[in-house]
Amino acid sequence: MDLVTRIKAEARSLGFDAVGIAPAAVGAREQARLDAFVAGGEHGGMTWMADTAERRRDPAALWPDARSVIVCAANYGPGHDPLDDLARRDRGAIAVYARNKDYHDLLKKRLKRLARWIHEDLAAEVKVFVDTAPVLEKPLAARAGIGWQGKHTNLVSREFGSWLFLGEVFTTLDLAPDAPEADHCGSCRRCLDICPTDAFPTPYTLDARRCISYLTIEHKGPIPSEFRAAIGNRIYGCDDCLAVCPWNKFAAATRELAFVPRDDLTLPLLSELAVLDDAGFRARFAGSPIKRTGRDRFVRNVLVALGNSDDSSVVSVVERLLGDDSPLVRGMAVWALGRLAPDTLRRRADLADTEPDVEVAAEWRAALAGAPLGDDR
Structure with a gap:
C-alpha cells in the first residue's frame, strides 16, 4: 500500500x-x-x-x-x-x-x-x-x-x-x-x-x-x-x-x-427563545456553535424573526423586551413591536424619551414615524 x-x-x-x-x-x-x-x-x-x-x-x-x-x-x-x-x-x-x-x-x-x-x-x-x-x-x-x-x-x-x-x-x-475537481x-x-x-x-x-x-x-x-x-x-x-x-x-x-x-x-418556538436570559441561553446551547454568538445577539435575531412572524400572540413577549438590559435587544424589540402592534408601540412611546442608547433611540424614531397613530395613546 x-x-x-x-x-x-x-x-x-x-x-x-x-x-x-x-x-x-x-x-x-x-x-x-x-x-x-x-x-x-x-x-x-x-x-x-x-x-x-x-x-x-x-x-x-x-x-x-x-x-x-x-x-x-x-x-x-x-x-x-x-x-x-x-x-x-x-x-x-x-x-x-x-x-x-x-x-x-x-x-x-x-x-x-x-x-x-x-x-x-x-x-x-x-x-x-x-x-x-x-x-x-x-x-x-x-x-x-x-x-x-x-x-x-x-x-x-x-x-x-x-x-x-x-x-x-x-x-x-x-x-x-490528487487531481483538482473541475467546476x-x-x-x-x-x-x-x-x-x-x-x-x-x-x-x-x-x-x-x-x-x-x-x-x-x-x-x-x-x-x-x-x-x-x-x-x-x-x-x-x-x-x-x-x-x-x-x-x-x-x-x-x-x-x-x-x-x-x-x-x-x-x-x-420563537416565543420560547425570546425569553431566554443569559443562563438559560448558555444551558440551552451548551456544546452548540450557537453559544458563541452570546445571548444578546441571538435574542436580537429572534426578535427580527418575531417581527416577521405576523403572530399577534407574541406581542406581550416582545413588549417585555423593551426594557431589556441590552441595547441590542431593546432596539430590535422596538422594531418587532412596530411591525406586530404599532398601537402598542405608541402606548409605550414614553420609553423613547428616556432611552440612553443612540442607536435604540433611532429605532424608536423610525418605528414611531412608521407606526399609524392610535387613539389609545
Missing part, C-alpha cells in the same frame, strides 16, 4: 467521509479573490480576514515547512430540505450545521489522531487546522479533488452535494496530490437567484455584509433595517444557497450522531 493510500485509509477509519491531498498552495486565482474581497470591504466586521490575509492567502506563510495538505471532510447532510423550514414563521430556522454539536470539536479530535499517527508512524511533522486558523479551506479542498467552489463560493461535491465540514492536516511530507456548475445560477438579500455581486463572489449567515452570526450590531424583512425566520445562519443546489440529489443524510439535529434545535 503506497503512502497516500495508507493515509487516506487511516483518515476514513477515523470517520471522515472524503479525503484528498493538495499541495501547500492555493493558487493565484484564489489569492486574487481573497485580495478583492478584503480590499472591497466585503468582509464587513470580520477584521481578522484583513489582519491575517497574508497568511491566509499562502499556506507557506502560515507554515513554511509545509509541503502537502491532507484535506478531510465529514458529511453533515440533512434528512430533509431546509427550505421547507422557512414557512414555519412562528419557529426559528437554524442552519443545518448548527443543530447539534460544534463540528470544530469533533473534527479536531479526529484530525489530531490522524496527525499523531502520521507523526509517529511516518516520522513527519504535522499541524492541524479546523476553520479557526487563517486557512483557505475551500480552495484547498478543491485542489485536493474533494469538490469545487460553486458560484455561491461554497464547496460542492458530486457525492455529498453542499454538506461537508472541512479540516486539514498540514505536513512536511511531500505527497502526490460542474455550468450555466446554473440557482444559488445566486435564491439569495434573499442579493449577497452575490457576481458569480463566485460574496459580499458578506449582505449575507444572512454573516448578519445573524458574525455581525455585532443591530441588523441593518434593509435586511430585516428578508431574514424571515432565520435566527442563526442561512442554508438557502446550499439547499437549492442541484447536486444535492446525490447527497445522503449524515450517519454521524453528533451531526443529527437535536429536537430542541429543530424549529424551536
Whole structure:
C-alpha cells in the first residue's frame, strides 16, 4: 500500500467521509479573490480576514515547512430540505450545521489522531487546522479533488452535494496530490437567484455584509433595517444557497450522531427563545456553535424573526423586551413591536424619551414615524 493510500485509509477509519491531498498552495486565482474581497470591504466586521490575509492567502506563510495538505471532510447532510423550514414563521430556522454539536470539536479530535499517527508512524511533522486558523479551506479542498467552489463560493461535491465540514492536516511530507475537481456548475445560477438579500455581486463572489449567515452570526450590531424583512425566520445562519443546489440529489443524510439535529434545535418556538436570559441561553446551547454568538445577539435575531412572524400572540413577549438590559435587544424589540402592534408601540412611546442608547433611540424614531397613530395613546 503506497503512502497516500495508507493515509487516506487511516483518515476514513477515523470517520471522515472524503479525503484528498493538495499541495501547500492555493493558487493565484484564489489569492486574487481573497485580495478583492478584503480590499472591497466585503468582509464587513470580520477584521481578522484583513489582519491575517497574508497568511491566509499562502499556506507557506502560515507554515513554511509545509509541503502537502491532507484535506478531510465529514458529511453533515440533512434528512430533509431546509427550505421547507422557512414557512414555519412562528419557529426559528437554524442552519443545518448548527443543530447539534460544534463540528470544530469533533473534527479536531479526529484530525489530531490522524496527525499523531502520521507523526509517529511516518516520522513527519504535522499541524492541524479546523476553520479557526487563517486557512483557505475551500480552495484547498478543491485542489485536493474533494469538490469545487460553486458560484455561491461554497464547496460542492458530486457525492455529498453542499454538506461537508472541512479540516486539514498540514505536513512536511511531500505527497502526490490528487487531481483538482473541475467546476460542474455550468450555466446554473440557482444559488445566486435564491439569495434573499442579493449577497452575490457576481458569480463566485460574496459580499458578506449582505449575507444572512454573516448578519445573524458574525455581525455585532443591530441588523441593518434593509435586511430585516428578508431574514424571515432565520435566527442563526442561512442554508438557502446550499439547499437549492442541484447536486444535492446525490447527497445522503449524515450517519454521524453528533451531526443529527437535536429536537430542541429543530424549529424551536420563537416565543420560547425570546425569553431566554443569559443562563438559560448558555444551558440551552451548551456544546452548540450557537453559544458563541452570546445571548444578546441571538435574542436580537429572534426578535427580527418575531417581527416577521405576523403572530399577534407574541406581542406581550416582545413588549417585555423593551426594557431589556441590552441595547441590542431593546432596539430590535422596538422594531418587532412596530411591525406586530404599532398601537402598542405608541402606548409605550414614553420609553423613547428616556432611552440612553443612540442607536435604540433611532429605532424608536423610525418605528414611531412608521407606526399609524392610535387613539389609545
